[in-house]
Each structure stands twice: as C-alpha cells, then as structure tokens.
Amino acid sequence: IPYSYTAPDSYVDTNIKGTLNICQAALESQVKRIIHTSTSEVYGTALYVPIDEKHPLQPQSPYSATKIGADAIAMSFHNAFSLPLTIARPFNTYGPRQSARAVIPTIITQIASGAKSIKLGDTTPTRDFNYVKDTCRGFIALSLAQNTIGETINIGSNSEISIHDTLLLIKEIMKSDIEFITDSQRIRPQKSEVFRLWCDNAKIKELTGFSPAYTLKEGLEETIAWFSNPANLAKYKTNIYNI
Known part of the structure; x- marks a missing residue:
C-alpha cells in the first residue's frame, strides 16, 4: 500500500488493466473458472462490524481505489459475457515467505535477527x-463450489485484534524483550489509514462450509518457526525499510 502513494499510475496499470487483460484472455480461452483476488482494503475503515460483502467501498489509498476498479472490471465480464468468475476478498493474510513490507514478518525477522528495538507505524x-494456509483453503473452497460464481465473498476469521496486541503476542511466543518505537515515516496519511477491519465470514461458510482451521497463535507459531530458520531468515534484509 505505501508505494501506491508514490507511483499510483503503476497500480492502475497492474490492478485495473492487468485484470482486464486476464479477463479477456480467460474469456477467449473459455476457462472453466476465474477467482479474482480482491482485498479487504476496499472496505476502508469499518462503518460497521463485522464487515459483510454489502459494506460500502471506500478508496482510502490509490491501492484500494485500483482494487475497487479491478473488482468492477472483473464483475463486468461476468455480467456482460457470463465469464464464470468469483471475487474472493481475503482479509489480512500472513505466514511464511511473506514480504517484509508487512508488519508481522517485519517484527518476526527483526526479533529473530537479535534487534533490541523495532520502528513501527501506528x-x-x-x-x-488469517494464516496463509486458511486463505488458500478459502480460495480452493470458492473454486470448487458452483454457487459462488458471480458472487463477491470474504475470506476471514470473524475476529479482530489490534496491531499492538498482535506484536505483544509475537513477543511472547518468541520470548523477546524487544522495544517498539513509533516511526513517523511508517504512519499512513490520516485519511488513508484503515483503522478497523473485522471480517464477517458468514457468506463463505454458508456457500462452501469453509471455516478457518488455525487460531492466530497457531498460525504465528508456524510462521515464527519458518522465519527463525537461519536459511530462511538470511533471505530478508531486516535493517532496511522498503515501501
């Protein structure tokens, strides 16, 4: 998300035009199913919780604006050309191999590298x-069900936790005494920050029977174990903040 403030045009090219190209190719190739990946960021800060699929869309960053546009392009191909498409709207996914631009791997990799303090945003x-294995299971469930075609469907846990409490949980699991420091460079513009996300996952449960298999603690434990492996940790530059 942060880089979309710097290069919004690239997000239009990738998210909107890219989605158009995929849909056109899928239509021409007569593919059996398309799962278009949306994001919970399209909802913006929750106007009510939990957030169901009828929640208003709020473009609070160039990134979320282009994802809203991408969703509209994708659904237009279903409505206009009967493309067998489902919009999957996952909430915040985490797990092994995640980019260090995200908060959870930022914390884990720095603690595992022996840092004494970590700079963070709000x-x-x-x-x-949601642990990545659960998100993947959600995608598979949507792709196997015929009653999900033409639908927009959340993938989430139906729970919320603050970034602060998530950090404390990671700190506890890793038995760390690390100090958290607020860094203004990492704070989003006030109107752009999404302050609350909490998924209503009733629709995916009703249509596919899907529900998450991992608790946050269980997912974090597996994630920490992966990042703590020296061979994996070596792939991350923990002293650099990339947007």
Missing part, C-alpha cells in the same frame, strides 16, 4: 489476520 488499528 499500532492502534485492528485487523482480521
């Missing part, structure tokens, strides 16, 4: 974190 917002 830690008051809440998120609905």
Whole structure:
C-alpha cells in the first residue's frame, strides 16, 4: 500500500488493466473458472462490524481505489459475457515467505535477527489476520463450489485484534524483550489509514462450509518457526525499510 502513494499510475496499470487483460484472455480461452483476488482494503475503515460483502467501498489509498476498479472490471465480464468468475476478498493474510513490507514478518525477522528495538507505524488499528494456509483453503473452497460464481465473498476469521496486541503476542511466543518505537515515516496519511477491519465470514461458510482451521497463535507459531530458520531468515534484509 505505501508505494501506491508514490507511483499510483503503476497500480492502475497492474490492478485495473492487468485484470482486464486476464479477463479477456480467460474469456477467449473459455476457462472453466476465474477467482479474482480482491482485498479487504476496499472496505476502508469499518462503518460497521463485522464487515459483510454489502459494506460500502471506500478508496482510502490509490491501492484500494485500483482494487475497487479491478473488482468492477472483473464483475463486468461476468455480467456482460457470463465469464464464470468469483471475487474472493481475503482479509489480512500472513505466514511464511511473506514480504517484509508487512508488519508481522517485519517484527518476526527483526526479533529473530537479535534487534533490541523495532520502528513501527501506528499500532492502534485492528485487523482480521488469517494464516496463509486458511486463505488458500478459502480460495480452493470458492473454486470448487458452483454457487459462488458471480458472487463477491470474504475470506476471514470473524475476529479482530489490534496491531499492538498482535506484536505483544509475537513477543511472547518468541520470548523477546524487544522495544517498539513509533516511526513517523511508517504512519499512513490520516485519511488513508484503515483503522478497523473485522471480517464477517458468514457468506463463505454458508456457500462452501469453509471455516478457518488455525487460531492466530497457531498460525504465528508456524510462521515464527519458518522465519527463525537461519536459511530462511538470511533471505530478508531486516535493517532496511522498503515501501
């Protein structure tokens, strides 16, 4: 998200035009199913919780604006050309191999590298974190069900936790005494920050029977184990902040 403030035109090219190209190619090739990946960021800060699929869309960053546009392009191909498409709207995914631009791997990799303090942005917002294996299971469930075609469907845990409390949980699991420091460079513009995300996952449960298999603690434990492996940790430059 942060880089979309610097290069918004690239997000239009990738998210909107890219989605158009994929849909056109899928239509021409007569593919059996398309799962278009949206994001919970399209909802912006929750106007009510939990957030269901009828929640208003709020473009609070160039990134989220282009994802809203991409969703509209994708659904237009279903409505206009009967492309067998489902919009999957995952909430915050985390797990092994995640980019260090995200908060959870930022914390884990720095603690694992022996840092004594970590610079962070605002830690008051809440998120609905989902372990990557659960997100993948959600995608598979949507792709196998015929009643999900033409639908927009959340993938999430139906729970929320603040970034601050998530950090404390990671700190506890890793038995660390690390200090958290607020860094103004990492704070989003006030109107752009999404302060609350909490997924209503009733629709995916109703249509596919899907529900998350991992608690946040269980997912973090597996994630920490992966990042703590020296061979994996070596792939991350923990002393550099990339947007």
